Amino acid sequence: MAALTGLPVLCRRGFKPLLNTSFLLRPLLASRRASEPPLALASQFHVSHQHSAGSRAASLHWTSERVVSIALLGLLPAAYFCPGAIVDYSLAASLTLHSHWGFGQICTDYVHGDTQLKLAKAGISILSTVTFAGLCYFNYHDVGICKAVAMLWSL
Structure with missing residues (x-):
């Protein structure tokens, strides 16, 4: 009152x-009565386990993911307007790296258990290596990524 x-x-x-x-x-x-314990006016509630990184590796990884994503935004128009070997190999590297990191995050989020996670990550590494090697082989021995997409569009 x-x-x-x-x-x-x-x-x-x-x-x-x-x-x-x-x-x-x-x-x-x-x-509040004197016999009652003090009120907890502010408490912290965390759903997931917090990982404390000893270095800036996580921050650099996040930054490099964003740099590759932004580079892809520039490479796609460059592939259309000025196709060539440099753009082909840059696309091969950036697309493979971008998909490797994306699939890695999917595995981290949805694969549970240490053994299954290690197997999934190994599978992603093998798939990414084979994809990059295949794209480089295609760029070297065939028309390249840019010309192949242009040929598909001309159908």
């Missing part, structure tokens, strides 16, 4: 004093 008595006085001063933390917490602290 004492808090309600002071409310008209605060309302005359404007809305801002109503949000003052001491005004909001004073009734809670006054109603």
Whole structure:
């Protein structure tokens, strides 16, 4: 009741004093008995386990993922306007790396168990290596990625 008595006085001063933390917490602290344990006004709740990295490896990995994604945005128009060997090999490397990181995140999120996760990651590494080797072979011995896509569009 004492808090309600002071409310008209605060309302005359404007809305801002109503949000003052001491005004909001004073009734809670006054109603607490001395025998009760102190109130936990702020608690932290974490759903997943927090990993503390000893280095900046995670930050650099995240940054490199974003750099490759942005590079792909520039490589796709470059492949259309000026096809060539440099663009072909750049596409082979960036597409393979982008898909490798994407499949790795899918495995991390959806594959459970240490053994299954290690097998899935090994499978992704093998698949990425074979994909990159196949794209490089295609670029060297055939028309290349850019010309192949142009030939598909001309059908």
